Amino acid sequence: MIGTAQKIAIEKTKTSKITSVDFDNLPFGSVFSDHMLVCDYRNGAWEAPKIMPYQPISLDPSAKIFHYGQSVFEGMKAYRDKDHNIWLFRPEDNYKRLNVSSKRMAMPELPKEYFMEGLKTLLQLDRDWIPQSEGSSLYVRPFIFASGRGFHASPADEYKFIIATAPSGAYFSSGKVKVLIEETYSRAANGGVGFAKAGGNYAGQFYPTQLAVEKGYQQVIWTDDNAHEYIEEAGAMNIFVRIKDTLVTGPVSDRILDGITRKSILEIAREEGIPAEVRKLKVNEVVEAAKNGTLKEMFGAGTAAVVSPIAAFGYRGSDYDLPQLEKSYASRFKKRITDIQYNRSEDSFGWRFKV
Numbered sequence: 001m002i003g004t005a006q007k008i009a010i011e012k013t014k015t016s017k018i019t020s021v022d023f024d025n026l027p028f029g030s031v032f033s034d035h036m037l038v039c040d041y042r043n044g045a046w047e048a049p050k051i052m053p054y055q056p057i058s059l060d061p062s063a064k065i066f067h068y069g070q071s072v073f074e075g076m077k078a079y080r081d082k083d084h085n086i087w088l089f090r091p092e093d094n095y096k097r098l099n100v101s102s103k104r105m106a107m108p109e110l111p112k113e114y115f116m117e118g119l120k121t122l123l124q125l126d127r128d129w130i131p132q133s134e135g136s137s138l139y140v141r142p143f144i145f146a147s148g149r150g151f152h153a154s155p156a157d158e159y160k161f162i163i164a165t166a167p168s169g170a171y172f173s174s175g176k177v178k179v180l181i182e183e184t185y186s187r188a189a190n191g192g193v194g195f196a197k198a199g200g201n202y203a204g205q206f207y208p209t210q211l212a213v214e215k216g217y218q219q220v221i222w223t224d225d226n227a228h229e230y231i232e233e234a235g236a237m238n239i240f241v242r243i244k245d246t247l248v249t250g251p252v253s254d255r256i257l258d259g260i261t262r263k264s265i266l267e268i269a270r271e272e273g274i275p276a277e278v279r280k281l282k283v284n285e286v287v288e289a290a291k292n293g294t295l296k297e298m299f300g301a302g303t304a305a306v307v308s309p310i311a312a313f314g315y316r317g318s319d320y321d322l323p324q325l326e327k328s329y330a331s332r333f334k335k336r337i338t339d340i341q342y343n344r345s346e347d348s349f350g351w352r353f354k355v
């Protein structure tokens with residue numbers, strides 16, 4: 001284990017790519033900063049993490065990630081304020097969730113200081129890569145996968161933990177999203193891995209999402225695998241609806257991921273006195289509310305977009321438009337959260353973390 005006094009070894013890049021990047025026109029997650037953190041698990045233990053130039057890695061063709069999909073990840077963002085301080089948002093929750101995901105995939109848990117010290121050292125080294133413009137941030141992707149060899153269907157004996165970062169603009173360029181409530185395919189099942197940020201959960205969504213895109217939607221809203229009766233969540237976002245003035249979101253479970261944005265919104269709602277209910281939400285209730293005009297808002301919540309307002313949803317061949325509100329909960333939550341993230345406001349919750 002590394003103590004806090006023990007520094008992480010750094011191999012610096014000889015040629016920084018930073019001057020080739022247009023920071024005013026950043027895509028999401030496809031331009032990468034100069035360095036990455038790499039840590040190997042071998043012989044039953046995590047070795048010392050090291051930082052090196054961002055580069056491809058080589059793996060044996062029999063590495064178990066390729067065959068059995070043992071892989072988990074996290075998604076977080078680093079922000080820079082006007083005084084060039086660097087901030088993260090509730091990073092210890094990402095650390096805890098990474099281990100929850102790893103455990104479910106029979107992967108070794110990571111010591112906390114490897115994650116936290118690794119993150120801090122990497123962000124300090126690549127601090128110039130953290131954009132400052134509104135809506136932009138450095139997207140941070142910690143992930144662990146099975147690098148150990150063998151065609152035998154069993155957990156690997158070697159793993160890699162990597163943190164890579166990507167200066168990024170807004171997640172959804174078009175602003176408002178049209179979603180399809182899915183009744184044929186399922187994202188997660190009882191007793192399955194839906195609560196884990198495990199790679200295969202996302203691969204399994206691509207095909208149904210492609211079908212939805214062909215029909216003119218951008219995203220799928222998943223319903224329960226049993227009878228497709230209840231709203232669950234979107235691909236990488238939890239879902240909130242506002243019926244009259246009450247906010248409703250489904251309870252987290254082994255099928256619904258415990259989103260950090262979701263729980264932050266619930267805490268803000270409690271503090272601001274916005275009525276909020278965590279309960280199972282029937283698709284029929286949402287359709288009825290849309291028909292009788294009490295459905296005011298629907299939005300996704302997740303690190304990438306923070307809050308992503310839904311403009312319309314499709315269900316059984318009909319589309320239902322949501323009203324355009326001047327004072328939406330969605331914009332209120334987004335402002336409250338991003339003000340904390342960019343250090344523009346007080347943080348009475350203690351969520352902001354100085355790097």
Ligand SMILES: *Cc1c(COP(=O)(O)O)cnc(C)c1O
Pocket residue numbers: 075197233234235236237238257258259260261262301302303304
């Ligand atoms: C990552 C993710 C979320 C959102 O979690 P945050 O911690 O808010 O980023 C929600 N649902 C799924 C399926 C996810 O993968």
